[in-house]
Amino acid sequence: MREKLPYSDLTLAEALVAFRQHHGLDLKYADMREGAKAHFERYDMVHVLFGLDTSIRQxxxxxxxxxxxxxxxxxxxxxxxxLPEEKQLIKEVGWATIAKGYLRAITDYPVIAWKSRKLRRKWRWPDNADYRSWTVARIRREFGIERALAA
Incomplete structure (x- = not known):
């Protein structure tokens, strides 16, 4: 039996709220400008849909x-x-930590590139509001999204 990915039974809107709460991102979102919120929310959708956490590697x-x-x-x-919010986040985490995380993940990129070719279609970055009421499981089925990679 396949392992169930996190947030599968929630709508995308509910999953985003749960993801932010679980990873302590609520305060960061509260302090963001609206334009920045939209960008970060799109990125958080990728985390939710592909079952990723907020560790540096993921x-x-x-x-x-x-x-x-x-x-x-x-x-x-x-x-x-x-975005000033992205620049601040990079400053908080630190370039050395980010570089180490990306070096550890370097072998993941060819696998991600290969697996992304198997998607039924690419996730819509700018135009995905219609999917907020869909369950995450339904979106994953629709796009052919499976577990991203092991941690």
Whole structure:
């Protein structure tokens, strides 16, 4: 029997709330500007849909899934990286910690790229509001999303 991914029985909207609460992100969201919230929420959707936590390695995996498994544009990536909230987060975590996490995840990227080719279609980065009322399990079935990778 396949292992059930987290948040499967919740709607995407409910899963995002649960994800933020579980990882202590509520205060960060409360302090964000609306535009930044939208970017971070899209990124959190990747975490929820692919069953990833907020460890550095799984953050790196979420970046891989975002690049290979969504229809994000280079402009969206640039806009996200230019957000003061993203720059502050990088400063808080530290470049050395981020670099170590990404080095540990370097072998994950070819696997993510390969698995993303098996998706029925890419997750819609900018236009996904219609999916908020769907269960996470239904979205995963619709897009062909399975467990992302082992931690």
């Amino acid at each position: 953050e790196a995996q979420a970046d891989g899934w975002t690049l290979f498994g969504t229809d994000i544009s280079l402009r969206d990536v640039r806009d996200f990286m230019d």
